[in-house]
Amino acid sequence: MNILVHLKAMKQSAICFLLLLGLLGGCSEHNDEFPGLPESIPQAISLVYSPSPVTAGSTLTGSYTFVESLGLGDASTYSWLADGVVINGATSTTLDLSQPLTNENGSAINVTTATFAFCVLPINSIGTIGQQVCVTPPSVSPIPAVTVGTDNTSPPAEGETLTGTYTYVPGMDVSPESGSTGVWKVGGTNTGTTCSPSNGCTYTVQPADIGQTVEFCVTPTSASGMNGPEVCSTIFNAYNLTITGSLEYRQTLTGTITGGPTFTASYWKVDVDDTTGPVADDNPIKMDNNVHGIITGENTVTSTFQIGTLATITPGPPNDTNSTFLIDDHDWYSGSFSQPALDANQFIGKNIAFCANTAVHGEQCVWASDIQNADGSACTDSNICVTSGIYYDFPDLTKRGIAPIESISATEPPSSSTRLIRPYTTDEIDFARAGTLSYGTGLPIPDGTVVINGIEYALYNHGDPTASRKPVVFCSELIARGESDWSLSVASNTNLVDGYTTAASGGTNNNTAPIISGQNIGFYSRAVMRRDPPAAFDLSAIMGWPLTIPYWNARFDSGNIHATDMSASTDGETVANATDQNLVSCIRLI
Secondary structure (H helix, E strand, O other): OHHHHHHHHHHHHHHHHHHHOOOOOOOOOOOOOOOOOOOOOOEEEEEEEEOOOOOOOOEEEEEEEEEOOOOOOEOOEEEEEEOOEEEOOOOOOEEEOOOOOEEOOOOEOOOOOOOEEEEEEOEEOOOOEOOOEEEOOOOOOOOOEEEEEEOOOOOOEOOOEEEEEEEEEOOOOOOOEOOOEEEEEEOOEEEEEEEOOOOOOEEEOOHHHOOOEEEEEEEOEEOOOOEOOOEEOOOEEOEEEEEEEEOEOOOEEEEEEEEOOOEEEEEEEEOOOOOOHHHHOOOOEEOOOOOEOOOOOOOEEEEEEEOOOOOOOOOOOOOOOOOOOOOOHHHHHHOOOOOOOOOHHHHEOOOEEEEEEEOOOEEEEEEHHHOOOOOOOOOOOOOOOEEOOEEOOOOOOOOEEEEOOOEEEOOOOOOOOEEEEOOOEHHHHHHHHOOOOOOOOOOOOOOEEEEEOOEEEEEEOOOOOOOOOHHHHHHHHOOEOOEOOOEEOOOOOOOOOOOOOOOOOOOOOOOOOOOOOOOOOHHHHHHHOOOOOOOOOOEOOOOOOEOOOOEEEEEEEOOEEEEEOOOOOOOOEEEEOOOOOEEOOEEEEO
């Protein structure tokens, strides 16, 4: 039986061969002579070639998968085409491009411009023929080429340094790279910033670039002198997110978006989930529910944010429960009006981010602490950057958070005739002594520290009242907001004796604390900065000043030095030992 099948198969093959020669009219797809043997149409599938892409002088290799339902053998034939015409002698699965080639018309083939195809005519071992299929490899590139990219995947911001990258692909002559040039373009114009792999391909986004396209382009050049076409990276729109204003509690910041892609919303973020200051700045939350600056393609959009919130009420009864003509801590905790849940304890020391969203690149943010002068120095103009802030990591100027209210009126009722200034951190004193911040290079070295809300405040002792008296020296050496003539304040209206006005003329221990009723620190200890209930919070809810440590005052009588306890329900003046370490707040007469 096996011999018979073999003979019949040979006969069928011979018939199909005659068909190929054009001597017969057709080749039946049915096994009429052997009805028990089913028909089988072979197929060639999954045609591929290598290498890909084609390289100069290479040998192309075609491959495929033979499909035959009866499991009969593969007797397929192969051909290669150039621009759709059969190549002479190309009847195997490989094609050597390094050899001269001609087509069946006798014409020479230019392998640098031709488009090649690998074809398979599927035939099984008994001569049944299937449908010819072809796959077309890409043409051989006669010139070098590059693939280009950048290290950023989002719109570039002002001041951001971008790095361009590219991969060189040899041309037909397989010549290595030599002399390729890269250039950064802004708005389609060459910036003049050229590069090569040896000198780096970086570009820093300039203010003038904002709102324009930024791209990196490379022209490949081979050692043989052949140039390929210029290839450019993905185009991005440069943008700028910036913040201006004062990083101080109850002050207003302004965020601005200029240029860039279409942002869908802008908003402010602060981490207010605890009272641990800057150590908990890693989980900021949206403060305004995306209500600011919905952008529809404008070139510039601004958004404002007041740091902290406070109910809008009129000073005086019934809300002004202690008749201070202020909305103060006592009023805040008295329940006499509906106040927000957050107070200064959640804000002091924290950073603030201004953010914007875009559908393509997601959230983009800038932090208030990062907005300095162009040279990295501390900003002094709130119209162009972010001033103030409480510094907590000398000598890094970017380590700053929301500061307590810097200065407050020191009169009762409040007026502009005198001002008290907040205590300073140890790091701010280090900055001042180093001349980095203009607080006064002569500020004395602190004798101790206290950490409140994650911020380390400076503490001083009084030493010998006739000698060192560091709190007095601190005030006399202080320069704040460009102003000098600061003094250590008296304690209260009932004790207006200034024990330091009689110090030697011209000495650093001189003090000109006010002796007029109402110009004192006791006003704040009695009502404004109370902890009510006691120990409920460490900072003044309204102003953010520390409350857990007494403040030195300028009263020195009968050999006694006095301090003021801000958490007391009265003036809070107490006798203190010269070695006690307390906070210092200074007063300035206007």
